[in-house]
Amino acid sequence: MARAALLHLLRYRTASAAAAAEPLSAFRCLMTRSNSKTPAAGIKWAGFCRPFSSKAALNDVIGNDTDSSVAVMEPQEQVDPFSLVANELSLIATRLRSMVAAEVPNLASAAEYFFKIGAEGKRFRPTVLLLMATALDVHIPELSPPGFGDTLTIDLRTRQQRIAEITEMIHVASLLHDDVLDDADTRRGVGSLNAVMGNKLAVLAGDFLLSRACLTLASLKNTEVVTLIATVVENLVTGETMQLTTASNKRFSMEYYMQKTYNKTASLMSNSCKSVALLAGHTAEIAMLAFEYGKNLGLAFQLIDDVLDFTGTSASLGKGSLSDIRHGIITAPILFAMEEYPQLRAVVDKGFDNPANVDIALEYLGKSRGIERTKELAMKHANLAAAAIDSLRQSDDEDVIKSRQALIDLTQRVITRNK
Numbered sequence: 309m310a311r312a313a314l315l316h317l318l319r320y321r322t323a324s325a326a327a328a329a330e331p332l333s334a335f336r337c338l339m340t341r342s343n344s345k346t347p348a349a350g351i352k353w354a355g356f357c358r359p360f361s362s363k364a365a366l367n368d369v370i371g372n373d374t375d376s377s378v379a380v381m382e383p384q385e386q387v388d389p390f391s392l393v394a395n396e397l398s399l400i401a402t403r404l405r406s407m408v409a410a411e412v413p414n415l416a417s418a419a420e421y422f423f424k425i426g427a428e429g430k431r432f433r434p435t436v437l438l439l440m441a442t443a444l445d446v447h448i449p450e451l452s453p454p455g456f457g458d459t460l461t462i463d464l465r466t467r468q469q470r471i472a473e474i475t476e477m478i479h480v481a482s483l484l485h486d487d488v489l490d491d492a493d494t495r496r497g498v499g500s501l502n503a504v505m506g507n508k509l510a511v512l513a514g515d516f517l518l519s520r521a522c523l524t525l526a527s528l529k530n531t532e533v534v535t536l537i538a539t540v541v542e543n544l545v546t547g548e549t550m551q552l553t554t555a556s557n558k559r560f561s562m563e564y565y566m567q568k569t570y571n572k573t574a575s576l577m578s579n580s581c582k583s584v585a586l587l588a589g590h591t592a593e594i595a596m597l598a599f600e601y602g603k604n605l606g607l608a609f610q611l612i613d614d615v616l617d618f619t620g621t622s623a624s625l626g627k628g629s630l631s632d633i634r635h636g637i638i639t640a641p642i643l644f645a646m647e648e649y650p651q652l653r654a655v656v657d658k659g660f661d662n663p664a665n666v667d668i669a670l671e672y673l674g675k676s677r678g679i680e681r682t683k684e685l686a687m688k689h690a691n692l693a694a695a696a697i698d699s700l701r702q703s704d705d706e707d708v709i710k711s712r713q714a715l716i717d718l719t720q721r722v723i724t725r726n727k
C-alpha cells in the first residue's frame with residue numbers, strides 16, 4: 309500500500325509524503341505542459357487542479373529538479389478521460405435513445421427525457437466503464453479491415469458497452485425516482501420530469517427504464533453479471549429507504565451514513581466495474597480490483613457531492629443549494645461537525661422547517677472541521693481507487709496505460725471538481 313501510494317504520488321509528480329494528510333484547501337492548480345498532439349485537450353488540462361506541495365518537499369521525495377518546469381518525471385501524455393472514449397460514448401448515446409423507445413407515446417417521451425441530445429449529463433459512468441474495459445486489456449476493435457477484425461474481441465467490447473448502457477439506464481431511472489421523492493423542480497438545468505409531466509409518469513418512466521435495463525441484461529446471458537446488477541437495484545432501493553429513516557441513533561451515525569452512501573451511490577459503480585471485468589473472463593482477483601475502484605470512486609464522488617451541497621461552486625458555506633439539510637438529510641459534513649459540537653444535535657433534532665435553524669447549523673458547521681474532514685475522507689477513497697488501478701499487473705500496451713492513467717486522473721477530478 310505504501311509503495312502503491314508513493315507510485316501514485318510520483319505519477320502525479322506531486323508529492324510530499326504528507327500530501328495525503330493535507331486538507332484539500334492546500335491543493336493548488338498545477339500548470340502542465342500542453343500536449344502538442346491534441347492542443348485542445350492540453351489546454352483543458354492545464355487548468356486542472358491536482359494536489360502538489362512545495363518544490364522543496366518535492367525534492368525531498370524524488371531528488372532535485374534540474375528542469376525549471378514543474379514536471380520532474382518524463383512528461384506523460386496528457387489525456388482527457390472523456391475524449392479517450394468519445395466515439396464510443398456517442399455510439400452508446402445513440403443506442404440508448406433507440407432502446408428507450410416505447411409504443412405508448414407518453415411513456416416514450418418521458419423515458420427519452422434525459423437521453424435527448426443536450427440533456428445526457430456528463431456520462432461519467434459510461435466513461436468509467438469504457439476506460440475500465442480498456443484498462444483491463446480489452447481493445448477497441450479496429451473498424452477498418454473488415455473480415456480481419458477479431459470478432460470475439462468485437463463481441464466482448466460490445467457486451468461491455470451494454471453494461472455501460474444498462475448502468476446509465478439504471479442511473480437515470482434512479483434520478484427520476486429521486487426527483488419524485490425529493491419533489492425536485494429541476495435536473496441537469498431543465499425542469500425535472502416530475503415537474504414537467506407529473507409524479508405518476510415520472511415513476512412509470514423510471515420503472516420502464518429499469519425494465520429495459522433488465523432486458524438488455526438478460527441478453528448478455530451471464531448469470532453472475534445478472535446477480536451483480538440485480539444487487540445494484542436492491543441496494544439503490546435500500547439506500548434510498550435508509551435515507552428516509554428518522555431514528556436518531558441511525559441518522560447521526562457515520563457508519564450508517566457510509567452504508568447508505570455505498571448502497572445509494574457506490575454500489576452501481578462498483579458492481580458495474582466488476583461486471584465489465586467478469587464479461588472479459590478476468591480472474592476473481594482482477595474483478596475485485598475493478599470493484600474496489602468503482603466502490604471508492606463512488607464513495608469519493610458522493611462525499612464531495614455532500615460538500616458541494618453546502619458550498620456550491622464557491623468555497624463558502626451556504627452557497628450551495630442546501631437541499632440535503634433542508635430535506636432533513638444529514639450528511640458527512642454535519643456528522644463530523646456534530647462530533648466537535650454535540651450541541652448541534654439538538655439543532656438537528658428540531659428539524660429544518662424553520663430556515664433560522666439551517667443558519668444555526670451552518671454556523672456550527674463553519675466553526676468546525678466538518679467540510680475539511682469530509683474532503684479528507686473523499687481523498688482517502690480517491691486514493692484507494694487509484695491504488696486499485698496501480699495494483700493491476702503492469703502492461704506495455706499504450707492504450708491500456710492511457711486508460712489506467714485516465715481512470716486515476718478521474719479519481720482526482722472527482723475530488724477537485726466544484727460542480
Ligand SMILES: *[C@@H]1O[C@H](CO)[C@@H](O)[C@H](O)[C@H]1NC(C)=O
Nearest residue numbers: 363364365367368371372373
Ligand atoms: C537540492 O535541493 C535542496 C533543497 O531544495 C538544496 O538545498 C540543494 O542545494 C539542492 N542540491 C542540488 C545538487 O541542486
Ligand SMILES: *[C@@H]1O[C@H](CO)[C@@H](O)[C@H](O)[C@H]1NC(C)=O
Nearest residue numbers: 546547550566567568570571
Ligand atoms: C447496504 O445497506 C445494508 C442495509 O442497511 C447494510 O447492511 C449494508 O452493510 C450496506 N452495504 C454496505 C457495503 O455498506
